[in-house]
Amino acid sequence: MSAGVWDWSQGVWDWAAANWYFPQEPGRGIRPRLVEHIRLAYASIAIGLALAIPLGLACVRWKVLYPPLLTGVNVLYAVPSIALFFLLLPYTGFSDWTAILPLALYTLVILLPNVVDGLNQVPDHVRQAAVAMGFGPLRRLVRVETPVAVPVIIAGLRVASVATISMVSVASLVGLGGLGRLILSDGFRRQFDAPIVVGVVLVVLLAFATDALLVLAQRLLTPWARRDRRRGGPRRRRRAAVSPVGAPALESTAVAPPGKG
Amino acid sequence: MITFEGAAKHYPDGTVAVADLDLTVETGRTTVFVGPSGSGKTTSLRMINRMVEPTRGTVRIDGVxxxxxxxxxxxxxxGYVIQQAGLFPHRTVLDNIATVPLLVGTSRRAARARAAELMELVGLDPAMGRRWPHQLSGGQQQRVGVARALAADPPVLLMDEPFSAVDPVVRAGLQDELLRLQQELHKTVVFVTHDIDEAVRLGDRIAVFRPGGELAQYDTPERLLTTPVDGFVESFVGHDRGVRRLSFFPARTLPLRDDVVFEDDLKVEDVRHIAAEHPWLLVVDTDRTPLGWISERSLVGVPSGIRLSELDTVPYGHTFTAETDSLRAALDAAVLSPAGRAVGVDGDGRVLGVVSQDELGAALWSVAE
Incomplete structure (x- = not known):
């Protein structure tokens, strides 16, 4: 039995090594799929964040905007990604945008509430102190409230990036999809499981690596946010993956529907 | 000088936070707004820096x-200090203090140098400047809050219940610090509290607010305790205001007798004749540091030749400093002394003399007039 498992994994490994990269055909092999996957996922997340921050700021400034916007992104999230890819196809063709635009919009369902929650959880006394010291509304937002919201925003970014990395695979149905193409075209078409295993493992590893990068970014960006906020508590340097103020922000990130696709 | 001229704050739902307030806050003094919750003291304070706009009337600073x-x-x-300090969690202590100088365009270097000076001024180790606010205790955070408010050297300092979230010991320390700072800096301080003791301790003038946002009385602390204008103020300042008022009378007027004070190398027979008339004798060492009381009765049966230092003494409790303490401190020392007598010392803790409850009573009687 164990010999069978061993042979099987040996086979998967051999396939991966044999198909990693073909110098004569740069478009073929596993490595270009991985690069494409990273490109599509990271571009989607970056664009999503670039949209979520101004939208979130606007929602905090004009509170009436938030309910309709949130409903909007939620409804959008309910539209199956395959449908969006095919709807975009006539306009964007087989360019990256066909995958990136829907995926970027999907991240908003996580990122927008996080930006808004992050800004809203800035303690009232901090905000008051800023006002009393003569910060104008814009300066207060940029210099005080946004930096204080960063831990919550990064917490959302971690959830959104893992979700996006997983969802990129679906775009293989329109000829994009990075590692998803290994799974779909090489795997299902040939009734051969090595490409599927390699694709899945690489997707998971990529998600892990991205998450680790974000944790690192958080530690560098917010050295002030540690879980040991309470005085007298242990002063160990622990990672503060969550908002320094508590769990409310996490709850909103945790509602992201699993298995989107 | 800050003047409120018929300043009022009415909310659209009909709530009156502040009813026509007429009041003048003197320059360079500490004015305390005190009152129960909902009496409009904080709202009035916030009118001064326009965090609340009055719906009627005017607030002027130096006529403007x-x-x-x-x-x-x-x-x-x-300057503005609030209860939870309101420090920016994402800035170091030093940069928190430097906030306003940086805002008005002071160079980072100069602002940080100034911040370090201020840390010393408020009694913080400048080495703490690189910490994050959450690494500080509540009392330390509050000191940072005060330093931050002082950073741009503003003539006016608003303090909204700044010490009410810390424990009593820390609070007393912060109050002392504020009194010391104010002696040095002479800012126009407006201080909000709901604690009348804090008001009496810190204020040159006290404005008592009643629910509904009305000013009930505006007076010096002494007059507030002596002659409350009505039942509300009287009950608010508390029924022990008589004792509390003693804080305003110096203990140096008390007659201190030192004929019952003896050094501990004397022998029992040297003091017997005094003990016959005075039931309690205070034993001191050669530096006149108090050691304790001996009672007349404890001398009975003690053979001659024994030195006072060999006798058991009764603890003297705590002393009062004759030159700087108040009658209240002297009374307190007498009440807590097992001998019923208070020990008066000089600034170095050397005994000047003792005062009995009778003599203290006469002094209290004279100020109660």
């Missing part, structure tokens, strides 16, 4: 209507 000033610019010239 503050509505003619841009709110942000006005606020940069007014």
């Amino acid at each position: 209507d503050i509505r003619d000033r841009d709110p942000a610019l006005l606020r940069r010239g007014i």
Whole structure:
């Protein structure tokens, strides 16, 4: 039995090594799929964040905007990604945008509430102190409230990036999809499981690596946010993956529907 | 000088936070707004830096209507300290203190140098400047809050219940610190509290607010305790206001007798004749540091030749400093002394003399007139 498992994994490994990269055909092999996957996922997340921050700021400034916007992104999230890819196809063709635009919009369902929650959880006394010291509304937002919201925003970014990395695979149905193409075209078409295993493992590893990068970014960006906020508590340097103020922000990130696709 | 001229704050739902307030806050003094919750003291304070706009009336600083000033610019010239300190969690202690200087365009280097000076001024180790606010205790955070409010050297300092979230010991320390700072800096301080003791301790003038946002009485602390204008003020200042008022009378007027004070190398027979008339004798060492009381009765049966230092003494409790303490401190020392007598010392803790409850009573009687 164990010999069978061993042979099987040996086979998967051999396939991966044999198909990693073909110098004569740069478009073929596993490595270009991985690069494409990273490109599509990271571009989607970056664009999503670039949209979520101004939208979130606007929602905090004009509170009436938030309910309709949130409903909007939620409804959008309910539209199956395959449908969006095919709807975009006539306009964007087989360019990256066909995958990136829907995926970027999907991240908003996580990122927008996080930006808004992050800004809203800035303690009232901090905000008051800023006002009393003569910060104008814009300066207060940029210099005080946004930096204080960063831990919550990064917490959302971690959830959104893992979700996006997983969802990129679906775009293989329109000829994009990075590692998803290994799974779909090489795997299902040939009734051969090595490409599927390699694709899945690489997707998971990529998600892990991205998450680790974000944790690192958080530690560098917010050295002030540690879980040991309470005085007298242990002063160990622990990672503060969550908002320094508590769990409310996490709850909103945790509602992201699993298995989107 | 800050003047409220018929300043009022009515909310659309009909709530009156502040009813026509007429009041003048003197320059360079500490004025305390005190009152129960909902009496409009904080609202009145916030009118001064336009965090609350009065619905009627005017607030002027040195004659200038503050509505003619841009709110942000006005606020940069007014220090503000709040209950939870309101420190920015993402900035180091030093940069928190430097906030307003940086805002008005001081170079980072100069602002940080100034911040380090201020840390020393408020009794913080400048080495703490690189910490994050959450690494500080509540009392330390509050000191940082005060330093931050002082950073741009504003003439006016608003303090909204700044010490009410810390424990009593720390609070007393912060109050002392504020009194010391104020002696040095002479800011125009407006201080809000609901604690009448804090008000009496810190205020040169006290404004008592009643629910409904009315000013009930505006007076010196002494007059507030002596002659409350009505039942509300009387009950608010508390029924022990008589004892509390003793804080305003110096203990140096008390007659201190030193004929019952003896050094501990004397022999029992040297003091017997005094003990016959005075039931309690105070034993001191050669530096006149108090050691304890001996009673007349404890001398009975003690053979001659024994030195006072060999006798068991009764603890003297705590002393009062004759030159700087008040009658209240002297009374307290007498009440807590097992001998019923208070020990008066000089600034170095050397005994000047003792005062009995009778003599203290006469002094209390004379100030109660």
